């Protein structure tokens with residue numbers, strides 16, 4: 001498998017490229033609109049064909065590159081069916097699978113940060129979007145977020161994976177690249193070491209986070225797949 005992690009510094013967003021070595025088919029997970037040339041250069045350099053762009057959720061902090069990639073490469077835009085994004089090409093649900101070459105990328109519905117969050121599992125890795133972050137998790141105070149739902153999603157869909165599954169999050173604000181399910185299950189500050197749902201809800205209700213700077217422009221753009 002070909003694997004590449006990209007970083008967009010303004011929103012601290014990680015974008016992931018996965019490709020099948022034999023068929024040279026690729027997917028991008030959470031592409032950022034401003035970074036299209038970076039992805040295009042990498043695809044050309046590695047002689048890859050982009051089949052799909054996957055958004056883990058409707059982002060509030062950056063604009064998705066889904067539509068720009070679709071126009072340039074003819075790839076399909078993939079989102080959860082609860083996203084309310086009508087311009088998608090493929091609407092997935094829990095345990096839907098995307099095939100590229102011999103690789104199957106399995107969707108796991110992990111709502112709670114938003115009502116349409118999806119994580120993707122493939123080859124000992126899980127791409128968690130903003131559901132599970134390294135030593136944290138996505139906020140639950142916007143976009144139909146719900147702390148109780150997020151707790152259940154993380155426990156049932158993510159902490160049930162093997163301990164050595166590598167966690168690749170949608171963001172990290174401290175330069176960390178990845179974690180593991182075992183590490184997060186034991187040591188995540190909000191969820192680790194058997195923290196109860198009641199404790200988690202208490203933590204999430206006292207974060208006192210500022211209003212998301214870009215939400216008023218990013219959400220309408222992302223509901224249009226990132227079209228200007």
Ligand SMILES: [Fe+2]
Nearest residue numbers: 059060130138
């Ligand atoms: Fe998010």
